[in-house]
Amino acid sequence: MTTLEQAPAAGPETGKEIGKDRRRKEDQRLITGRTRWTDNLSVPGMLHMAMVRSPHAHARIVSIDTSAAKQATNVYDVVTGHDIADSQGVLANAWPITEEQKTPTHLPMAVDRVTFAGEVVAAVIARSAAEARDAAELVDVEWEELPAVLDIKEALKDEVLAHPDLGTNKSALWQFDSAAAGTGGDVDEAIAKARTDGIVIERELLQQRLMPAFMEPRSYLADPTGEQITLWSSTQIPHIVRFLLAATTGVPESKIRVIAPDVGGGFGGKLAVQPEEWITFAVARRLGKPVKFTETRSESLMSNHHGRAQVQHITLAAEKDGTVTGLKVHLDADLGSYVALLGGGTPVLGAFMFNGIYKFPAYQFNCQTVFTNRPWTDAYRGAGRPEATYAIERVMDDLAAHLGVDPLEIREKNWIKNTEFPFTSVAGLVYDTGNYEVATAKAKEMFGYDALRAEQKERRARGDKVQLGLGVSTFTEMCGLAPSRILGALRYGAGGWEHATVRMLATGKVEVVIGVSPHGQGHETAFSQIVADRLGVPFEDVEVLHGDTQVSARGLDTYGSRSLVVGGEAVLRAADKVIERARVVAAHLLEANLDDVTFDSGRFSVAGTDQGMGITDVALATFTSHNFPDDVETNIDAQGSFDAVTFSFPHGTHLCAMEVDTETGRVKMRKYVCVDDIGTVINPLIAQGQVHGGVTQGISQALFEEAVFDDAGTLVSGSFVDYLLPTALDTISYDVAHSPNPSTTNSLGAKGVGETGTIASTPAVVNAVVDAVRHLGVTDIAMPMTPERVWTALRGDPGGADTVESAEPHFEGGNLESPEEDR
Amino acid sequence: MAKISLTVDGEKVSDEVEPRMLLVHYLREKLGRTGTVVGCDTSNCGACTVHLNGRSVKSCNVLAVQADGAEVTTIEGLAANGQLHAVQEAFRECHGLQCGFCTPGMIMQSVDLLNENPHPTEAEVRFGLEGNLCRCTGYHNIVKSVLYAAEHGSAHSEGAQA
Ligand code: FES
Ligand code: FES
Numbered sequence: 001m002t003t004l005e006q007a008p009a010a011g012p013e014t015g016k017e018i019g020k021d022r023r024r025k026e027d028q029r030l031i032t033g034r035t036r037w038t039d040n041l042s043v044p045g046m047l048h049m050a051m052v053r054s055p056h057a058h059a060r061i062v063s064i065d066t067s068a069a070k071q072a073t074n075v076y077d078v079v080t081g082h083d084i085a086d087s088q089g090v091l092a093n094a095w096p097i098t099e100e101q102k103t104p105t106h107l108p109m110a111v112d113r114v115t116f117a118g119e120v121v122a123a124v125i126a127r128s129a130a131e132a133r134d135a136a137e138l139v140d141v142e143w144e145e146l147p148a149v150l151d152i153k154e155a156l157k158d159e160v161l162a163h164p165d166l167g168t169n170k171s172a173l174w175q176f177d178s179a180a181a182g183t184g185g186d187v188d189e190a191i192a193k194a195r196t197d198g199i200v201i202e203r204e205l206l207q208q209r210l211m212p213a214f215m216e217p218r219s220y221l222a223d224p225t226g227e228q229i230t231l232w233s234s235t236q237i238p239h240i241v242r243f244l245l246a247a248t249t250g251v252p253e254s255k256i257r258v259i260a261p262d263v264g265g266g267f268g269g270k271l272a273v274q275p276e277e278w279i280t281f282a283v284a285r286r287l288g289k290p291v292k293f294t295e296t297r298s299e300s301l302m303s304n305h306h307g308r309a310q311v312q313h314i315t316l317a318a319e320k321d322g323t324v325t326g327l328k329v330h331l332d333a334d335l336g337s338y339v340a341l342l343g344g345g346t347p348v349l350g351a352f353m354f355n356g357i358y359k360f361p362a363y364q365f366n367c368q369t370v371f372t373n374r375p376w377t378d379a380y381r382g383a384g385r386p387e388a389t390y391a392i393e394r395v396m397d398d399l400a401a402h403l404g405v406d407p408l409e410i411r412e413k414n415w416i417k418n419t420e421f422p423f424t425s426v427a428g429l430v431y432d433t434g435n436y437e438v439a440t441a442k443a444k445e446m447f448g449y450d451a452l453r454a455e456q457k458e459r460r461a462r463g464d465k466v467q468l469g470l471g472v473s474t475f476t477e478m479c480g481l482a483p484s485r486i487l488g489a490l491r492y493g494a495g496g497w498e499h500a501t502v503r504m505l506a507t508g509k510v511e512v513v514i515g516v517s518p519h520g521q522g523h524e525t526a527f528s529q530i531v532a533d534r535l536g537v538p539f540e541d542v543e544v545l546h547g548d549t550q551v552s553a554r555g556l557d558t559y560g561s562r563s564l565v566v567g568g569e570a571v572l573r574a575a576d577k578v579i580e581r582a583r584v585v586a587a588h589l590l591e592a593n594l595d596d597v598t599f600d601s602g603r604f605s606v607a608g609t610d611q612g613m614g615i616t617d618v619a620l621a622t623f624t625s626h627n628f629p630d631d632v633e634t635n636i637d638a639q640g641s642f643d644a645v646t647f648s649f650p651h652g653t654h655l656c657a658m659e660v661d662t663e664t665g666r667v668k669m670r671k672y673v674c675v676d677d678i679g680t681v682i683n684p685l686i687a688q689g690q691v692h693g694g695v696t697q698g699i700s701q702a703l704f705e706e707a708v709f710d711d712a713g714t715l716v717s718g719s720f721v722d723y724l725l726p727t728a729l730d731t732i733s734y735d736v737a738h739s740p741n742p743s744t745t746n747s748l749g750a751k752g753v754g755e756t757g758t759i760a761s762t763p764a765v766v767n768a769v770v771d772a773v774r775h776l777g778v779t780d781i782a783m784p785m786t787p788e789r790v791w792t793a794l795r796g797d798p799g800g801a802d803t804v805e806s807a808e809p810h811f812e813g814g815n816l817e818s819p820e821e822d823r
Numbered sequence: 824m825a826k827i828s829l830t831v832d833g834e835k836v837s838d839e840v841e842p843r844m845l846l847v848h849y850l851r852e853k854l855g856r857t858g859t860v861v862g863c864d865t866s867n868c869g870a871c872t873v874h875l876n877g878r879s880v881k882s883c884n885v886l887a888v889q890a891d892g893a894e895v896t897t898i899e900g901l902a903a904n905g906q907l908h909a910v911q912e913a914f915r916e917c918h919g920l921q922c923g924f925c926t927p928g929m930i931m932q933s934v935d936l937l938n939e940n941p942h943p944t945e946a947e948v949r950f951g952l953e954g955n956l957c958r959c960t961g962y963h964n965i966v967k968s969v970l971y972a973a974e975h976g977s978a979h980s981e982g983a984q985a
Binding site: 017023024026027028029030031032035037039040128199213214215262263264267278295296297329355363519520521522686688689690691692694695696713719720721725726727728729731734736757 | 824841848851852856857858859860861862863864866867868870882897898899902905911914915916920921922923924925926927930945948949950952953954955956957958959960961962963964965966967
C-alpha cells in the first residue's frame with residue numbers, strides 16, 4: 001500500500017528509464033481527488049458569468065433588453081456585444097490557407113448578427129453561477145431571422161449565404177498537383193489512361209461532423225486585480241492564448257499570464273481560442289473583478305468547435321494488375337460559420353496523407369472550404385489525417401474487391417518497401433523510416449488472419465445470418481507538428497518549434513520546464529524518464545513544470561502528436577547543455593583538464609584516474625560557489641529549443657473483425673489488433689494507453705458519433721443523451737503491439753503516438769463491416785454505421801441519406817442481468 | 824432554505840441550502856470538496872459519482888436535501904488512514920486514467936461494483952461501468968484496473984477511517 005502523498009517506492013527499477021513501464025507521477029493526485037481543474041478554483045471576490053445565446057442559426061439582433069436581468073438578485077452587470085465591442089478583441093484564424101481566403105471577422109460576442117445557433121449575444125455576471133444563469137433567462141432579445149445554410153452541398157450553390165456581405169459561401173480553394181510540384185506525374189493523364197485500359201474507382205465518401213467531447217467542460221477564470229491579468233483556462237494552448245489575447249485586445253503580452261491548470265482532455269477541442277474565453281477576459285477587465293465562466297455540457301457541445309465534416313470525392317486510377325497509377329482528391333470541407341484558429345488548415349493537412357503508405361506516381365489534391373451556419377470546425381484528434389486515411393484505405397479495399405484479391409495483397413503491391421526509406425512521397429514529404437512488412441506480418445499473426453478468413457468463407461457458404469468481415473487499415477501519419485519552415489510555406493501564422501529549461505537545484509533535485517502543455521498524456525512521467533536517463537539522476541528527483549506562462553515562458557503547447565517528438569528533443573538539448581556547463585565546473589573542482597573529464601550515468605570522471613564527482617555535487621558546488629572557475633557564470637542551468645527539419649511518420653497495421661447481423665443490421669466488434677511503429681517508445685504503458693483511447697475514438701466515428709442538426713440549424717445531438725459516446729459496454733479490449741523503427745528526425749527516435757489510433761481505426765472498422773456484406777451487394781455504408789443504416793444498405797440503399805435522428809448504439813450483454821434496482 | 828446535517832468523508836457537516844441545490848454542488852461549492860466533478864447536465868457521464876450510505880449515486884442526480892442524515896463518501900474520503908483504497912491502487916498500477924477527469928466517478932463506481940460482486944468477469948465489469956463515460960482511455964485499462972483490484976483485493980474497506 002502506498003501513502004497518499006507519495007508515489008510508491010521505485011522497487012527494483014534500475015538501469016535505463018527509457019522503455020520502462022513507469023507508473024505515472026500524475027496519478028497520485030488524480031486518484032485521490034486533489035485536482036486543480038479550472039472550475040475548482042476560486043479567488044476572493046470572484047463573480048460568476050452565464051451566457052445568453054442565439055436560438056437561431058442565422059439572425060439579426062434587433063434589440064437586447066437587459067433591464068429585467070439587471071434587476072435580478074445579486075446581479076452585477078449584464079454585458080452585450082456593444083458594451084465590449086472595442087475591448088473584446090477578435091478570435092483569430094492563424095492559418096489563412098490562401099492569399100485570397102475569405103475570412104469574416106470573428107467577434108467573441110456577436111454585436112449585430114449571429115451566425116449559428118448557440119452564438120453568445122450577452123453575458124450576465126452575478127455572485128453565484130446559479131444566480132447568473134437564472135438572470136440570463138430574463139434577457140430579452142428581439143431577433144430578425146435570416147435564411148440559414150446548413151449543408152455543405154447547399155452552401156456550394158451560393159443560393160443562401162452564411163455571410164451575405166461576402167457574396168459567396170466559398171472561403172478558399174487550396175490545391176496541390178504532383179505534376180506542377182515536380183513530385184510526380186499528371187493525374188488526369190493517369191485517369192484517362194486507366195479509363196481505357198485499366199481500373200478507375202470513383203467514390204464520394206462522407207466525413208460526418210464530430211464533437212471532441214473531452215470530459216472536462218471548459219472553464220475560464222480571469223483575475224485582473226494583480227499586476228498581470230491572470231487567466232486560468234482549460235486549454236491545450238496557454239502560450240498561444242496569451243499571444244493572441246495580447247495581439248487582439250491590445251493588452252501588453254507582458255501583462256497577461258495564462259495558466260492551464262489540470263486540464264481534462266482536449267483531443268484538439270481545447271486547441272482553440274474560444275469566444276467565452278475572450279469574453280471572460282474582457283468582462284473581468286471591464287469590472288475590475290475576478291470572473292469565472294464554466295460551460296455546461298450542452299453549451300460545450302453546442303458552441304465549441306466540431307471536427308471532420310467533409311465531402312470527399314476520390315478518383316483512383318490503376319493498372320489491370322492493381323498497381324495504382326494516380327489519385328485525385330477533391331474535398332468540400334465545412335468550416336462552419338467562421339474560419340476557426342486552424343479552420344481551413346485542418347483539412348489541408350490531409351493533402352499530405354491521402355497517398356498514405358503508397359507509391360502513387362501521380363496525385364492531385366483540391367480542398368474547397370465553405371461556410372455554413374453551424375458551429376465552426378477545427379482540429380479534432382488527427383486533424384485532417386484521419387479523413388485522408390479513411391478515404392485511401394476505403395478505396396484500396398474497393399480496388400482489392402474489384403480485382404477479387406485480398407486487401408492486404410493490393411496494399412503490399414503498392415506500398416513503400418522497407419528497403420526504400422527514406423522515401424519522398426508524391427505529396428513531397430520525406431518519410432524517414434518504416435517497415436510495413438514487419439508490422440503487417442506481426443498483426444496478421446496476432447489476429448489469426450488466415451483462420452478468420454477461413455471462418456468468413458465458411459459462414460458465407462453456409463448463408464449464416466451473422467456474417468463476418470475483416471477490416472484492414474495500413475496507415476501512416478505525419479507527426480511532430482511542425483517544422484517552422486514548412487508551416488511558413490503553408491502560410492501558417494506561427495512556428496512549430498519547442499522549448500525547455502533544465503534547472504539543477506542545490507539539493508540535487510532537477511526541475512524541467514517544458515513548453516508543451518499536457519492534458520492527460522503523462523508528460524510529467526515521460527519527461528522525467530528522459531531527463532533521468534540523460535542526467536543520470538533518479539526518476540523521482542525530476543520535477544516537470546508546465547502550463548503556466550510565468551513558469552514556462554516559451555512554448556507552443558500540445559497538439560499534433562508533437563510533445564515528445566519536438567518537446568522531447570528540446571528537453572534533451574537543455575539537459576546536454578547542463579552537462580556541458582557542469583563539466584566545466586567539475587574539471588575545475590577536480591583540478592583536471594576539461595578534455596579529460598567525461599560524463600556518464602550522472603558522474604564526471606577524470607580519464608585515467610579514479611577521481612570523479614556526481615552532477616548533483618556540481619550543483620551544490622555551484623550553489624555555494626566558494627570554489628568556482630574564473631570567468632564562468634555561477635549557474636549550470638540551461639535552456640534548449642528544437643525545430644524539426646521534417647515531420648516524423650508513425651505507421652502501423654490495424655486489423656478488425658466485425659460481425660454483422662444481416663437480419664437486424666447490428667454490428668459487433670469481435671477482435672481488434674494493431675501493430676504500430678511509433679519509433680522509440682519512452683513508456684510503453686503510456687503509449688499503449690494513447691493507442692487504446694485513440695482507437696476507441698476512431699471506432700466511435702465509424703459506429704456511434706455524429707453531430708446532427710435539425711432543419712432550423714439547432715443541434716439535435718446537444719447532450720450526452722443524444723450525442724453517443726461509447727461506454728465500456730460498447731467497446732472491447734484490444735491487442736496492441738509495437739514494431740519500432742526509430743525516427744531519424746530527432747535524437748530520441750520518437751515518432752509520436754497521440755493520434756495514431758484515431759487515424760487508423762475508422763477505416764479498419766468500416767472496411768470490416770463492408771467486407772462482411774460486400775458479397776450481398778453492399779459497397780458503402782455511411783458513418784456512423786448504425787444498425788438502421790446497415791440494415792438499409794443490406795436492402796439496397798447505400799445509406800448516404802441525412803440522419804434524421806442521432807445514432808444508435810449496439811448493445812451487447814443480453815445475457816447479463818440488469819441491475820436489480822434503480823438507484 | 825433548508826437545513827441539512829450529514830457526514831461527508833467522515834466529517835459531520837451542517838448547512839442551510841436552497842432546496843434545489845444538487846448534492847454535487849453542495850460538495851463542491853459549500854464544502855470545497857472539488858475532487859468530485861461535473862461532466863454533464865443530463866446524468867450521463869458519471870463523473871460526479873459518490874457513495875450515499877455505501878451505494879454509488881450520481882451526485883448531480885441527488886438533491887443536497889435528500890442527503891440529509893446520510894453518510895456520503897467522495898473520492899477524497901476513499902483512502903483510509905493514509906492508505907489508498909485497492910481500487911485507487913489498481914487504477915494507478917494499470918494506467919486506468921489519463922486526464923483523470925472521469926476518474927473520481929470511475930473509481931467510486933468500481934468500488935461499488937466490487938462491493939456487489941467481488942469477482943466479476945470482464946463482461947460484468949463493462950456492464951457495471953456502463954453509466955460512466957471516459958473519453959481518454961477507451962475503457963481498456965479501466966476494465967483492467969477493476970479486474971486487477973478484484974484479483975489483488977483490499978485489506979481495508981471504505982468507511983474504516985475514523
Ligand atoms: S455530472 Fe453527474 S452524471 Fe454527469
Ligand atoms: S481519463 Fe480522461 S476522461 Fe477518463
